[in-house]
Amino acid sequence: MKRDLVAIQDLSNAALVGLMDLADTLQRDLRAHARELGGFLMGSLFLEPSTRTRLSFEAAMARLGGRIITSSDPATSSAAKGETLSDTVRIVDSYVDLVVLRHPAAGAARWAARHAGGPVINAGDGAHEHPTQTLCDLYALRRERGKLNDLSVMLYGDLRYGRTTHSLARALVRMGCSIIAVAEDDLGLPDFVVHDLVRQPGCVARHVVVDDMEDVFRRRDVRAVAISSEDTAPAGGETEDDAQPFSLKDRSVDAIYVTRLQAERGAGAPRALPILDHRFLTSQPFKETIVLHPLPRVTEIAAEIDSDPRAAYFRQAALGVPIRMALLMWASGLYDLPLDITPPEEPEPVSGHRCENPSCITRHQGESVPEEVGRMPGDVPRCQWCEEEARPC
């Protein structure tokens, strides 16, 4: 089976752990692996602006001794001449041994993977998924906390358009962590992600109003979703409308994962998110909390935090290289993982529905992607590409 990585669900828990174990080995001396992927060629296809992710992938491949060809400027690319993504991918795939793709449309990576003979790694597809960022986030969490199960993680910031939180939430719940997703009303975790999460055995989602973060948000109603196993779940409501008061006081938060406002993805006019500062970190539930952020940050973490030992975001960024080295070694076939790929479930096709996500690859200019809608547990039909809920048509 082709070793694509489109969504974090494509990798089993055992595979995730296997990648992190390999990364631990690699990062002991990053310069010592320059012959591992000699003769191997990676196509770095960034059809949307990016620096960090692209550089991290390219650093990983360079550290392994492989070669790279890069297309990173959408304006000078074939797409600007009217070429479809499927054509571009077919061709670049024929030049190289593995394609790393970033694309503005949700579902683009799954669509690309269908047209490539070699592996396709999703480096971010619109507001959908960014699984290698999640690998990096999980790996940082494991290195900072020593484990990946039984952790309590707060997601915080723009959870609607920040795709990294979508992948991370899925992976954390699967690993047995509990999460609380806190955001301003219109920036909450999307329903299609929450619906996914509660499909895990024993997992419930409760809508709550967090009492003791009013200081931070400077208003009373801080909406949140708490996701955990039945026995540790807070007493919350089934829907946002019957959200119940909830206090963090008696809980300790192992990590807080902050994201910036994704203004370029539809989060509307730029506005300042509440700032994570020293006052925040000295309040009770956060006394031992490490701070993670996929970066770049804008203003949502105050610079005064940088020198706090709990600020783990720069250490986290650095780990992007060894974990991607591990991923590339697996995808290239050089290294095997236990139980590696979880073949994506084939959902029951649903007719009479269509995806209405304007950022879905099915709506992408010039691309003729067949609409495929499938039924999720809970009877929710969703688009097979972008995974947003489909509507009757």
Next chain:
Amino acid sequence: MKRDLVAIQDLSNAALVGLMDLADTLQRDLRAHARELGGFLMGSLFLEPSTRTRLSFEAAMARLGGRIITSSDPATSSAAKGETLSDTVRIVDSYVDLVVLRHPAAGAARWAARHAGGPVINAGDGAHEHPTQTLCDLYALRRERGKLNDLSVMLYGDLRYGRTTHSLARALVRMGCSIIAVAEDDLGLPDFVVHDLVRQPGCVARHVVVDDMEDVFRRRDVRAVAISSEDTAPAGGETEDDAQPFSLKDRSVDAIYVTRLQAERGAGAPRALPILDHRFLTSQPFKETIVLHPLPRVTEIAAEIDSDPRAAYFRQAALGVPIRMALLMWASGLYDLPLDITPPEEPEPVSGHRCENPSCITRHQGESVPEEVGRMPGDVPRCQWCEEEARPC
């Protein structure tokens, strides 16, 4: 002699065949040659947007173990600071062992080759030439058809501004193939190309009206030029005005080479070219025709063709890497070809004429290229850089 490749005419037939033989050897295992050009450095200088060609060259060099430095964004280049092409080339040439150049002006590669101490490979100079695309096209034709002589090839699409057809037509005729160039009136093969073709011994060009393509073009009068040796030439007219009716019925077409409308080169407002679809390929003369396209395509080949075994364009794109590997091995001096370079003929200089091609390198902003006009057989003076006909002044 310096191993430049500016135009496909620079390589003899024997050299073309030699490159393809080498490419056949290389492509058996593309990963097995990573030490061939170790220590060799290529400068990839793309002063006009491109993805495919640049990536193909860079993949070829990477596969051979050489290194690459790339300048691919015209907006951030020295040219944006007002530097001339000749200065840029002189400097980059002094950094590297070989320069690959794409430039918007016709004749730019010949001009650049004069200023470089090392080899210059033309990766496309305006509407003039694109010889490595031609190498790829010929190589695909040979692999699909098993030979390169005695083939009947139809050129189809934008033959005026699609430079790849210019080089291909020259090479095919030289190899002994016959071609029929079919296009809408204002997109036909330019005169300077046709004049070149009929200089081949025994070769004639006839203007014809293709009867049996009216279905495709949805009108009766499809103008075309048929070029072949005297004994197989159709009964056509000397000029467009006395074009004769001509039927493809009793002919079999070995390959059809389709190009997109080059809207960015002066082909005017975007418009849809006739579409090559299943109906087209089931008509009599095309029953065994393979379909080639330099890509990117826009709408001129229907996606329904992609899965047809006669659709060879993706296989063709993939061959761009091994044939460019072969070229780089030759240009670097690592590999010798039989009768390699045909020194370009020194034409008799003509005075009192000047090139009026607004896209010629002689008109390029900031560049002082001496106007050099030479006499072609048939008494046609032409510009020595862009090869368009010169006008009395």
Next chain:
Amino acid sequence: MKRDLVAIQDLSNAALVGLMDLADTLQRDLRAHARELGGFLMGSLFLEPSTRTRLSFEAAMARLGGRIITSSDPATSSAAKGETLSDTVRIVDSYVDLVVLRHPAAGAARWAARHAGGPVINAGDGAHEHPTQTLCDLYALRRERGKLNDLSVMLYGDLRYGRTTHSLARALVRMGCSIIAVAEDDLGLPDFVVHDLVRQPGCVARHVVVDDMEDVFRRRDVRAVAISSEDTAPAGGETEDDAQPFSLKDRSVDAIYVTRLQAERGAGAPRALPILDHRFLTSQPFKETIVLHPLPRVTEIAAEIDSDPRAAYFRQAALGVPIRMALLMWASGLYDLPLDITPPEEPEPVSGHRCENPSCITRHQGESVPEEVGRMPGDVPRCQWCEEEARPC
């Protein structure tokens, strides 16, 4: 101590000579060093357009067998998402072994070096410094003239905004050369550079009016500053207002260093600088003068000079690769230099002053750089980042 190169002053004379000796060895066969920096990874971070400098660095690293990751398009970078330079540098530094940085703000490289664990090489920070260009300039001068002391060098062109002249002037004076800086009134060598120069023991700066260059400038008053040791100094004035007439007649100029108008840095509307042509080079003081230029040139050197053996600028450009190879070998720790780093003097902090340079990194959007003003000899407070004079506030 971390092997940064932020300003040319960071390297002692002995270190400069050591780098050139190493470069002499390397450039005998540029292809013979492809294993020196195997496994080493350079981050090429160009947050301002550049071709030549970036390609030269990347060629140098490629020649040494190291790998490179590149971010060269400001528009697609993290900075475009609102990230600060310090964040960007911290992250890229964590991916690689060494960072090469170009940035539009003066002082950016010093600021970046504070945030990186590995070496930072300044590839140009606004109108402030460009020390590796200076290395290249000095190396070219030594190869052309056989020595670096006791030379007489004319600086000519845009000396106000052309940062390469600032670094070069400092290094030349330190090496014991005398310089005469000739420019139109508003393009003269800035005061903060002149003040630096006269801090060298025995060195004086005299304002003069050069009599015998009126032909070139086509007007009588050509303002200049002549900097040399006391015993060879011309009889000039202390300030521009009491500049004294001065003739080049009895002097021989070993080299003239020409720079283009830096229109993009605030030199105002584009205008033509006086042109260096054959007439210029045949006048008495320039009969044996070699011509250097950091390139790109616009119109300030006539193309007719290119074939003159005294035109050394293309040879100079080529030397950028071996001298940067030497620098990278030192910075990577592979090679030691005698007395390598001169720790920058810790100036006495001055309060009540602030930097008013609008291009200083302290004014750069989104960056919170602490203002640090220090006292120079001569009682001039200057900004510790951009080195411009600070004003009372």
